[in-house]
Amino acid sequence: MSDERTAVRERAEAVLRRLAGDGARLRDDQWRAIEALVVDKRRVLCVQRTGWGKSAVYFVATALLRAGEPGGGTRSATEESAATGPAGAGPTVIVSPLLALMRNQVEAAARAGIRARTINSANLDEWDAITAEIHDGAVDVLLISPERLNNPEFRDTILPRLAATTGLLVVDEAHCVSDWGHDFRPDYRRLRTFLANLPAGTPVLATTATANARVTADVAEQLSTDASGRLGEDALVLRGPLDRESLRLAVLDLPNPTHRLGWLADHLDGLPGSGIIYTLTVAAAIETAEFLTARGYAVASYTGQAEDADRRAAEQDLLDNKIKALVATSALGMGFDKPDLGFVVHLGAPPSPIAYYQQVGRAGRAVEHADVLLLPGAEDEAIWRYFASLAFPPEDQVRRVLDALDPDRPMSTQALEPIVDLRRARLELMLKVLDVDGAVRRVRGGWVATGQPWVYDEARLRRVAEARTAEQRAMREYAATSTCRMRFLRECLDDPEATDCGRCDRCAGPWFEADVPAQALDAAGAFLGRPGVPVPVKKLWPTGLEAVGVPLKGRIPPAEQTLPGRAVGRLSDLGWGDRLRALLGPDAPDAEVPAELVGAVVEVLKDWAHGAEPWPRRPVGVVAVASRRRPRLVRSLAERIAAVGRLPLLGAVVPVGEEAAGGAWGNSAQRVRGLHGTLEIPSELAATVAELDGPVLLVDDLVDSGWTMAMAGRLLRQSGAPDVLPLALAVAG
Template sequence: MSPTVALTDRAAAREAAEAHLRALVGPRGEGQAEARLREDQWSAIEALAVDRRRALVVQRTGWGKSAVYFVATLLLRGAGAGPTVIVSPLLALMRNQIAAAERAGIRAVTINSTNAEDWEPIHEQIAAGEVDVLLVSPERLNNPGFRDEVLPRLAATCGLLVVDEAHCISDWGHDFRPDYRRIRTLLDDLPDGIPVLATTATANARVTDDVAQQLGSIERGDVLTLRGTLDRESLRLGVVHLKTPDQRLAWLADHLAEQPGSGIVYCLTVAATQEVADYLRSRGHDVAAYSGQTETTERQALEADLAAGRVKALVATSALGMGFDASLGFVVNLGSPSSPVAYYQQVGRAGRGLDARSESATVVLLPAPEDRDIWAYFSSLGFPREEQVRETLSVLAEEGRPLSTAALETRVELSRTRLETMLKVLDVDGAVRRVKGGWESTGRPWSYDAERYERVRAAREREQQAMLDYLRTDRCRMWFLRDQLDDPEATECGRCDNCGGLDLPTEVSAEAVTSAQERLARPGVPLPPRKMWPTGLDRLGIDLRGRVSEQAREGRAVARLTDLGYGQALRELFREGTPDGPVPVPLVQAVIEVLGDWRPEVDAIVEMESVSRPELVGSLADGLSRYLRVPLLGRWAVLDPDVPPGRGAANSAQRVAAVSRRSGLDAEPGALEGRRVLLVDDLVDTGWSTTLAARAVLRAGASSVSPLVLAVRA
């Protein structure tokens, strides 16, 4: 470990800090031996290691925030302090941080959900003083065992607490995470004199103030806030407006190879990453799809390939964001993020490590009309309504014992993800507590802060409008983003398309457009059957558990609502306010094409009855009966119209219960015996209606069931 330094001697402390910086930078190029801390970096290190204060650093990507906390760690450890605890949001970020720490001789370890078998040895290493840096995910902070047994020891012995990506603490931030709110409890438990550092590259003034207030009292001078310029001198920003999805795909096919180095093509949905990556590969580009659904080992391999330049691009969702550290030559967004702040973070993946005097990275935005539909969908997943929160609290209070999230799902009409997020917020607010076995009520009074939630919702709407303004502005684009982040030094950059520093082509080749049209005009996505019944159905009086034994075959849909091709037509068809009517001719042709590619063996049709779109579903079933020359022999009919059509859609157990009460098979006895049935519907959301209908048809004697629908929700 580093030699002991008298940190009261500021000159000696800075000299030691400079030496640590050179070790951290390592032999990565000429001139690194002359590496020096900038004054703003030293100010942060001095506040932490010498004055033992709390600091909030809001600085652009590539400024050197990790150097601050690693150098401060080495100084504090040399003065006899305990290990640094870094709360870090992503495993990818932890991997990069550990690699950087090892370059400087820092002994770094991590505790996360993937290495539970290492926890006990790590605890022993910490107790023996053999660990300099411990990285933990925010989710660990509220794991009952970690919170009650490990966290108190860490709080008592740590020498420095670092909160990375600190904008996640604030529900005003673009990437709010409830688990980060638990950090406030950790701050309250720290002994006096333990320094704290919070860092982020993407925080406007409101988020900065919110995070600083959570760190301590600004009025008393507890928190040093260092906010620097957010200009990215190596970035050249531009927007290309193209009218149709095929033109936007064609632009990528024609111009991806022109972009410098390797980079990222961001998409708004998982489905789009697959669709775009497949198309670009067909046009000869070396790309791969990447999302939160990509398996962990594959994600690590893809990140390594991108960083090493072994692929031209990863076609990714925002899952490839915080924590990815590489020098990329470009970022292209196929579709707009919902806020300038989120966009600034994504484009910040490009241009890192480049010398702005001789090198530059290109940032291109290809907006689409359907972006707003996708924003609206994600906005609908906000904090639940008060009655849903109260219902959850009542269930826990009445039960009087811990309930797992799966058990709560059967009692509250919320999806697993939204329920889990809500419970985390309630935990931070003190209304519930996570314990071994699930969640329990604390009995403390709790108020629904409707005013705050409304302010957050309104702020999100303003951010969306600002993103639309970015697309249309004739002012400097970097100035616009910096102004949205409340950067007081925001000025014209001279590098973007509006400043005249970037000339982006808008033409696309006829060949690429034709190829894209063929790709987008190819309807048909698989509709896999549900294979397992949701847990807890017995508590709802339904005797179904385990594997779905009477199961449909893999079906087909024309497209997902989020798809680039037929998605637009289907979104219009299912948009609220669109009148009911027969299937539009282009979609009829798409259904026929799907059948031609799929060729299911059928000799009967069963219609899924619809109350909201009876003509649409009826015309689809009748038309298929005539086209395939097979009879329409039954309906999955509405038997209890008092159960609303969407009841229970938020989670699986509730949905199965609602559909079981609402619908049943209407067919003549024996009519389906031995038949191969085509089960026809308009829109699949959760898939449970199809699952229950297929089960009923099979129990009525059918030999097989193949679902065919117009659209899948996602």
């Protein structure tokens, strides 16, 4: 090693000690990455296990680059402790996917004397001040979310100047760049523009713990591509073994959600330290946290739907060991940094072994042993299918959006919804992909067409879909394997050094008992068996309906609204979900409502009448929403409710004309467009309703978008019903 490189390594070791303690030493591949970035100004891809120290690489490299040209002479202690200097490189820009990761990294940077700031959706009021600090050279590290890269104001005013002065670009969780990856995010593809605008010789570091050989090759190729699209110098790929010596992997196959929740309530105290309990849905996270709290555990839920302040408080409580566990969705999947996390439990299996490896990697980074337990469920595959349905849309829907967009007149996402039957999240995902492909551009006020030719790559989309199916099959195989579980995961990630771990329940034998005490089982059964979830009121019409011939806009007049409603449960519930999906699934036969569900409806009605939020007045009659798909089910449900409640069955709101467009996967604008003019109140029912002196109970089987109930209720209110109380068996989602 040359004298210059020896001096750089000595300085790198000194920065690492400030970051991680006096006993810290650089791993060989950590040094190779730092050397390539600081001395050779190369592009580097690190594929290394969680806890290996990828963040140390970019913080050490930042300190060296900001301090000035490496190896230029002897420095004093004061100079060596400084993070910046007048001769140093520009700030490091870290593209990071989650706010939790950003907050952890800002704190880690401070330990090394590195001044880090972040620009994201949660601190809009600080953007101007942070931008000024960047221009003044007072920021060593700027963390931004990938979504910022295509925010019009950020992209057009801040990003060009930032790219021109960046000293090091870091792409964290780089598997998100690849649509072959388990967590592809189209905003990451905007990094191509950032890379193209970097000054020549600017080093780039991409890091991930979860990239198989295909994803690694894809990301490395993107790193090696220059502004003109040609391949330049190959990126240096540093790939290490993916074993996690502290993790003990196990799977416990329990018969149903009641057993899984009862087992968790009985065994949570015995799990080491504090940890994370992952669920597949928001509803399951909230339910599980509520049940465990009722059983005396200090836990908190963490989902993407929670307020940012609530998520921050929950993160901090776990970091401070004030709670036993966070019950979280995949919103906590990447970047949360608690080195002493003692366990990760999954209530339900993620759809990919790679995603599973990524999530369990949160545990055991600074403890000798951490327990990792999977509790798979029969309902997992139905949830996987739902999320798979949100993939890139078929070509006709894409073309409809492209045809609607104008190069000069921006259209908002809301204005596009009446044109294409895609829910908001899926429509936005599609637009982001089209933006990256150059077919559309996001500007102030919405989206415009660029006029550039665009080809629907059906073959590639099909291959990606096939890869997702293969991942789901592999996840089922992981749960059932008779061989080493860690080896199985490492082989899914194409780790050439994969060997038996000697620690998992297949290598060392099971250590978790499957028995659930009767008391815990009864408590879980009683909790999950409680029927009753809210059906919210629709108060605003979707945007853009007038453009498609529907003369509705703005606020729905209070005299045309329903009251808040109720349903037995959600299709995604741990308790009622299985039974409701069996009854309301696309392949379920139309049949009389089961007695079990009639009993649940009665319980819902009792609670509605006498609970914490009772209805304002008792209903005086029952009206059904006549169903095209399940007429027998809905009719029998209305009849049973009328009989139990000793109420008259007044009739039904009936469909007319063509079947309404849209459905469980469609957006609100399309649903209203499809329903408008296709529901009717028969004259006899209208005359009866006009004479009522109390609310109508409006009965349907499933509330998906909520607009069938809203529009049927509107017709009843327009016919003279004093109030309408929606009641359904299930709520989608």
